Amino acid sequence: MDEFEAREKISEIRVRDAADVGAELLITACPFCMSMLEDAVKTAGYEGKIQVRDMLEVVMEQMK
Numbered sequence: 001m002d003e004f005e006a007r008e009k010i011s012e013i014r015v016r017d018a019a020d021v022g023a024e025l026l027i028t029a030c031p032f033c034m035s036m037l038e039d040a041v042k043t044a045g046y047e048g049k050i051q052v053r054d055m056l057e058v059v060m061e062q063m064k
Contacts, residue, residue, distance in 0.1 A: 011040035019046055029055040 015037060018026055026041075028034050037052045 009036075009040060009043075011036040012044045015040040015044050015046055015050060018050060019044075024050060026050060026052045027055050027058055028052070 011033075015026070026037055028037060034052055034054060041047055041050050041052060
């Protein structure tokens with residue numbers, strides 16, 4: 001297989017999309033996605049503006 005080099009990371013596109021609609025919180029149930037989105041928030045310059053959280057963590061907080 002030839003190596004594939006993406007022009008832009010999908011996670012950075014998703015973070016930018018979220019920022020464009022005013023989202024302050026991204027929620028995921030996937031540990032891999034969480035890691036990728038956390039990195040994308042930092043590399044795309046949205047640190048402190050968008051928070052990435054685990055779905056179960058958010059649900060548990062709402063049940064208190």
